[in-house]
Amino acid sequence: MKPIFRAALAAIACACMAQFSGSASAQDAKPKHDEEAQSFVHGAPTDPSEAWTLAAGGRIYDNWWDALDRKKPASGHPSYPADGKGSGPNTWRCKECHGWDYKGRQGEYAKGDHYSGIKGIRGAQGRDPARIMAMLRAPLHGYTQEMIKDDELRRVALFVTKGQHDVDRLKDKKTGNPVGSSARGRALYQTTCAACHGFDGKLLNWGSKDDPAFIGTDSNKFPWEVLHKIRNSHTGIAMINFRALPMEDALAVLAYSRTLPRK
Ligand code: HEC
Ligand code: HEC
Known part of the structure; x- marks a missing residue:
């Protein structure tokens, strides 16, 4: 697509967004995506x-x-x-x-x-x-x-x-915690997740300043939710997922994420 046409489309999208955010509460406001991200987040591949x-x-x-x-x-x-x-x-x-x-x-x-x-x-x-x-x-x-x-x-x-997946087969029988290689997870995390979440997982906070929710926080508090997001991505944003990779890799990222700071 020619850049100028793309810019025109973006301008239209912005106008719609402005209208949208005018009528919705701040809480409902959706993140804005440029054209490519929009198709990744809400669209589907042709094949x-x-x-x-x-x-x-x-x-x-x-x-x-x-x-x-x-x-x-x-x-x-x-x-x-x-x-x-x-x-x-x-x-x-x-x-x-x-x-x-x-x-x-x-x-x-x-x-x-x-x-x-x-x-x-x-x-x-x-x-x-x-x-x-x-x-x-x-x-x-x-x-x-x-x-x-x-x-x-x-x-x-x-x-x-x-x-x-069957969480009962992914748990340590004694502790009930998810199994996984934190050493392998460190390599995977540092080369993928860290691009957006930071090496310490603290770049994105979906909690509050006083009660933060970082990767390290949630993967300890809600490991099965985080595993679901590692396998499928989070909704409405351009995040990668590990669905095409073996389950061991998703579990490894989860294990390493649990070692990251919670606060
Ligand atoms: C408001 C609660 C509610 C929501 C939301 C809901 N479900 Fe259900 N679902 C139920 C109830 C109630 C049953 C019946 C369970 C029973 O038979 O005891 C059920 C049954 C099912 C079953 C059959 C389970 C079985 O073993 O037979 C599947 C599969 C299912 N839901 C999938 C989904 C999916 C996918 C979604 C989202 C698109 C969804 N449900 C959203 C309440 C919900
Ligand atoms: C391309 C950027 C990007 C990459 C790469 C990425 N994320 Fe995310 N992730 C995000 C954004 C943006 C959010 C939304 C944060 C928010 O709601 O403030 C998010 C949210 C999350 C959430 C949960 C948010 C919630 O509200 O429950 C988890 C868990 C998460 N990411 C884990 C991971 C893990 C683990 C990896 C690596 C496998 C990863 N992410 C890679 C961008 C990314």
């Missing part, structure tokens, strides 16, 4: 590999409106249990009902701030993706075309049927 498809499905599982650049739901999911600890639009995220470990009430969401009381999705592994898609359109889940289009729904169905 999607299985690795790309499963990671894209994993991001829909995490937060479909950020992953797909859709409108965030205005209120909570009608099927979210009354005794669940979650509330509001977040209860539309698959992870809020089924967990980062995919084990629902059998896993980390058996108690605590995210208790949902709902079954996990581990048992759906290997099932026909078409059945999962039909189930996600049925009233219990109620995902409409406006929320998640068919080809996108297929990605998350494929993630469910062949993209999940």
Whole structure:
């Protein structure tokens, strides 16, 4: 594309963004992406590999409106249990009902701030993706075309049927911590993640100044969430993922991340 045309497009995009941020609260404001990043974050390749498809499905599982650049739901999911600890639009995220470990009430969401009381999705592994898609359109889940289009729904169905990992097999039996080679993780981290997160993981903070959330913080507090993000990327931003690499590499990055400063 000619640079001048690209600049014109960027100007249009900026005008839309300005309008958007004018009407939305600061909290809802989305990061601005230039044209290339926009297609990486919200678009799809013309010849999607299985690795790309499963990671894209994993991001829909995490937060479909950020992953797909859709409108965030205005209120909570009608099927979210009354005794669940979650509330509001977040209860539309698959992870809020089924967990980062995919084990629902059998896993980390058996108690605590995210208790949902709902079954996990581990048992759906290997099932026909078409059945999962039909189930996600049925009233219990109620995902409409406006929320998640068919080809996108297929990605998350494929993630469910062949993209999940079994956290019980990735844990140290005694400590319950994720296994992994921190020595190998150091090499991987320093040559990939560090470009954006810094060598000490403190360049990006998604917490607050007093209560920071760095890679080192979250990989200790929420290891299965961080593993999900290493395998699938974070939503709505141009972050890399390790889906095409062996699970050992993702676990190694996680192990090294756990050695980084938490504060
Ligand atoms: C508001 C809570 C909620 C959300 C959000 C939610 N689900 Fe579910 N899901 C349920 C409930 C309830 C069931 C039925 C569990 C049962 O049969 O006991 C279920 C069942 C499932 C099952 C079948 C599990 C099995 O073993 O048969 C799969 C797979 C599944 N959901 C995937 C997803 C995906 C993918 C998303 C996001 C696109 C999602 N769910 C979002 C509540 C939710
Ligand atoms: C191209 C830049 C880039 C690279 C490379 C990158 N990240 Fe990120 N990552 C980001 C950005 C931007 C965010 C969003 C931070 C925020 O919300 O403030 C993020 C967020 C995250 C989050 C969680 C945010 C949350 O809100 O829960 C985790 C965990 C994470 N990254 C881990 C990693 C790991 C591990 C690697 C290496 C495998 C990595 N990232 C590589 C840019 C990157």
